[in-house]
Amino acid sequence: MSGGGKEVHELLTEPITCHCWNGDRTKFAISPNNNEVHIYTKSGGKWELEHKLMEHTSRVTGMDWAPKGGSLVTCAADRNAYVWKYDGKAWSPVLVILRINRAATIVKWSPLENKFAVGSGARIISVCYFDEQNDWWVSKHIKKPIRSTVTSLDWHPNNYLIAASCSDFKARVFSGYVKEIEEKPSETVWGKKMPFGNVMAEFSNGGGGWVHDVSFSPSGDKLAWVGHDSSISVVNMAAGADCVATVRHTYLPYISCQFLTESSIVAAGFDCYPVLWSHDDNNQLTFVNRLDQAEKKASGQLSAMEKFKGMDKRATTTGSSDTTLDSTHQNAITQISIFAKDGTGASKFCTTGVDGRLVIWNCKSLESAIAGLKF
Amino acid sequence: MSKVTLSTEFRKVDVDELDEEKYQDEPEGGDDSDSIASREAEVKKFISGGKNFEALKAALADPPLQTKDEKAKKRNFDIVLDVLTRFKQSDVEEAVNKLNSDQVDVLMKYIYRGFAEPTENSCGILLVWHQFAVASGGVGSIVRVLTSRQTV
Numbered sequence: 001m002s003g004g005g006k007e008v009h010e011l012l013t014e015p016i017t018c019h020c021w022n023g024d025r026t027k028f029a030i031s032p033n034n035n036e037v038h039i040y041t042k043s044g045g046k047w048e049l050e051h052k053l054m055e056h057t058s059r060v061t062g063m064d065w066a067p068k069g070g071s072l073v074t075c076a077a078d079r080n081a082y083v084w085k086y087d088g089k090a091w092s093p094v095l096v097i098l099r100i101n102r103a104a105t106i107v108k109w110s111p112l113e114n115k116f117a118v119g120s121g122a123r124i125i126s127v128c129y130f131d132e133q134n135d136w137w138v139s140k141h142i143k144k145p146i147r148s149t150v151t152s153l154d155w156h157p158n159n160y161l162i163a164a165s166c167s168d169f170k171a172r173v174f175s176g177y178v179k180e181i182e183e184k185p186s187e188t189v190w191g192k193k194m195p196f197g198n199v200m201a202e203f204s205n206g207g208g209g210w211v212h213d214v215s216f217s218p219s220g221d222k223l224a225w226v227g228h229d230s231s232i233s234v235v236n237m238a239a240g241a242d243c244v245a246t247v248r249h250t251y252l253p254y255i256s257c258q259f260l261t262e263s264s265i266v267a268a269g270f271d272c273y274p275v276l277w278s279h280d281d282n283n284q285l286t287f288v289n290r291l292d293q294a295e296k297k298a299s300g301q302l303s304a305m306e307k308f309k310g311m312d313k314r315a316t317t318t319g320s321s322d323t324t325l326d327s328t329h330q331n332a333i334t335q336i337s338i339f340a341k342d343g344t345g346a347s348k349f350c351t352t353g354v355d356g357r358l359v360i361w362n363c364k365s366l367e368s369a370i371a372g373l374k375f
Numbered sequence: 376m377s378k379v380t381l382s383t384e385f386r387k388v389d390v391d392e393l394d395e396e397k398y399q400d401e402p403e404g405g406d407d408s409d410s411i412a413s414r415e416a417e418v419k420k421f422i423s424g425g426k427n428f429e430a431l432k433a434a435l436a437d438p439p440l441q442t443k444d445e446k447a448k449k450r451n452f453d454i455v456l457d458v459l460t461r462f463k464q465s466d467v468e469e470a471v472n473k474l475n476s477d478q479v480d481v482l483m484k485y486i487y488r489g490f491a492e493p494t495e496n497s498c499g500i501l502l503v504w505h506q507f508a509v510a511s512g513g514v515g516s517i518v519r520v521l522t523s524r525q526t527v
Contacts, residue, residue, distance in 0.1 A: 208522055208523045208524045208525065209518075209519070209522035228518070229518065229522045229523065230514075230515030230516075230518045230519060248476065248515060249513070249515050250512055250513020250515040251513060251514065251515055252514055252515070252518060253515075253518055
């Protein structure tokens with residue numbers, strides 16, 4: 001189904017834990033809330049299940065597809081990560097020893113795809129790189145000062161810095177510079193000296209509530225994070241570390257956030273629809289609009305019986321059988337990823353959620369459909 | 376068995392306190408019993424002068440969030456509850472609309488504490504306050520009551 005700037009795929013009846021796309025967007029991988037990784041490919045205009053990767057023994061919590069190299073990395077509650085390679089017929093896994101004693105929660109390839117970072121409930125970020133001599137993946141740990149589970153990660157475009165959100169109410173930026181495999185990094189707005197594991201910056205949203213997600217802007221100068229206290233924050237590091245804009249909004253908390261351009265952020269969560277926020281040069285963070293406009297439901301005639309039944313059971317006067325939401329997603333949205341880019345930023349993004357749907361949103365069509373919207 | 380092993384003293388040791396990696400909150404605030412006493416006097420003055428909204432603002436300002444002293448929190452809660460119950464139902468909407476979003480968040484925390492510790496004449500008026508606080512602060516304000524570690 002498509003139209004109105006969105007393309008909806010009802011894949012599953014169970015939640016989609018996480019998703020990722022390959023480089024040319026011809027395949028995607030999802031986990032159906034269990035230990036399996038499903039790979040879909042497009043055939044005849046429809047998405048078909050192509051492979052099932054069954055190596056994990058617990059629920060898969062994170063996955064990422066390297067756009068250029070084509071390797072897939074997955075992590076799970078069984079404390080393992082696998083790097084998968086496709087030989088044209090089958091996917092073969094390589095185990096990565098993360099050295100963690102709690103579930104892994106998130107995995108992300110670095111922009112240059114020479115290393116990846118895994119967050120975990122063991123209060124550790126494992127930065128993994130390939131050791132040619134020994135022919136295996138080695139992991140280095142970032143431990144301090146993380147006090148709780150790492151919920152999400154994002155790489156800075158320079159391939160050295162990692163932002164981490166954490167359930168100890170903080171968002172932090174660490175150095176992920178691995179001197180064994182790469183050149184010394186040059187200075188950024190986040191700081192000059194970057195020994196591995198160095199805390200470049202630490203932010204709190206003030207009110208408590210664990211931080212669900214972090215996102216770097218395309219230039220890497222800004223960082224956005226969303227918290228469970230229904231807050232969204234952006235720091236513009238080019239203007240200084242104390243230049244933090246936090247808005248405690250009136251909606252349910254966001255679970256995921258993603259910079260689309262240097263000034264626009266899309267966020268989504270328990271409200272089941274994505275929203276757009278804008279952050280301007282004067283450090284003003286403002287709510288722009290809901291990107292999934294409420295659809296008018298066709299209201300049929302209700303019998304008196306149905307009406308009073310509904311009032312009695314659910315305290316509403318709408319029909320007793322009508323339990324659908326007025327949004328495209330029918331349950332919380334748990335992940336946002338960029339689907340396509342153009343000159344200024346992202347032109348399409350993809351969301352998945354607990355309702356088992358995958359939706360691709362087209363920014364240009366949304367702009368023309370919703371008055372006053374500008375990405 | 377010797378007598379020594381029958382001792383249960385060791386059970387009273389809070390072993391979690393000795394854990395080096397124990398999560399620690401932000402630093403504690405000092406004792407605010409003085410400020411609460413002066414707040415009480417200020418609020419009383421506004422109420423006797425018939426300025427209910429000024430009394431509400433004074434009662435909600437700078438709540439004792441950091442202190443671990445439950446008595447101080449209870450005393451402050453009693454002051455706020457006293458102000459909230461003095462409002463007429465028809466005046467509540469106007470009062471809530473004049474508060475800023477931070478004040479609504481604090482108000483919401485006290486409303487929920489009021490629901491948790493109901494008294495004979497408080498619940499009805501608290502529901503009215505709740506209705507307009509939600510209209511102003513949205514569900515986000517309720518979520519912040521649930522997630523905040525800084526209780527009132």
